[in-house]
Amino acid sequence: MIHIGIFIFDGVEELDFVGPYEVFTMINEVCNYQGKPDGVDVRLISQDGKQVTCTKKMRVLTDGAISDTIDWDVILMPGGEGTRPLLDNEAVLKWLQLQAKNAKWVTSVCTGSMVLAKAGLTTGKKITTHHLNFEKFRQRELPGELVSGVRYVCDGNLITAAGVSAGIDMALWLTGQMFSPTMARSVQSAMQYDPDPPYANLKEN
């Protein structure tokens, strides 16, 4: 059983965490369909365990506080407007540092990489963030070597995804690493993730 802790907070961007949440929880649906027990334990955790109001005002309950949760095999830090106050939140930064010591994978989506950076987890590492956040990242003089034009970057056990929807691709890739590419494709099929943006890909613009 792989324990995956997704940290959420006021001002978290909705799809940043629900995309990976859908991918990771679908692993269990595939396992159960194959007559196997759950492969992952996925939980939404906030600093105090109380509900959070996301950037776009969706309100979500959590499964626990950082103080009463276990050691996570995977931690995921999403992005959103609410990452800015987190950069000065010593309790959360310390929790991230502690978790990162034993976690198999430390991951972020979008501006979540700024929080990992502020916690000192990106020093000397290749990382990425939302494509419109590169300048702000640099202005804050946060550590890490920013890579553009990618969906996600893996450097050691640190995986940082680009903006919002990129968390889905990152979580699928990680599913392939933690289980197998076959499992990742089964999850992809269950999500019918055969994306086709209707007005041309961004790269074509």
Place this chain on the structure above:
Amino acid sequence: MIHIGIFIFDGVEELDFVGPYEVFTMINEVCNYQGKPDGVDVRLISQDGKQVTCTKKMRVLTDGAISDTIDWDVILMPGGEGTRPLLDNEAVLKWLQLQAKNAKWVTSVCTGSMVLAKAGLTTGKKITTHHLNFEKFRQRELPGELVSGVRYVCDGNLITAAGVSAGIDMALWLTGQMFSPTMARSVQSAMQYDPDPPYANLKEN
């Protein structure tokens, strides 16, 4: 101001509704960035206005009940395991029929099209559903001409999307119809939706 009502219920699939929610609410972020007022009012509504527990156990608060909500310009019915009980829920089916009379767009994601079908809104129409749900749809002898191999189908003002993640593509396409392709591309950019499934596209499998 376009009023978009997303119906959620116990057993709704998380990404089915959060994908379109992210797309639609991002319209306002683009509007505000351009110095314009909000273009949409997006709300999550449930039958009784109480919180719902999704298929994968995420718990979400709602913005209202079907009884106290306005006439929607767009209604969206997501899918998930919880659609099965909805097929026998007369109150919800009647509400859908009433809303569909005046709505500019009637939409669904995944198995949500079964609920629209049970409400009689798909008769004689081209529709789609999750790629693993075609047989079940037919077994229930629900009306509608199922189309496979597509992300979504538009027939008149009815738009039905394929499984789970297809709701994102459908919502982006609808954004282009309601506003403009330029707006849809701005939303796509804000979501950094330049998808790249890591272990090959489903169509290539």
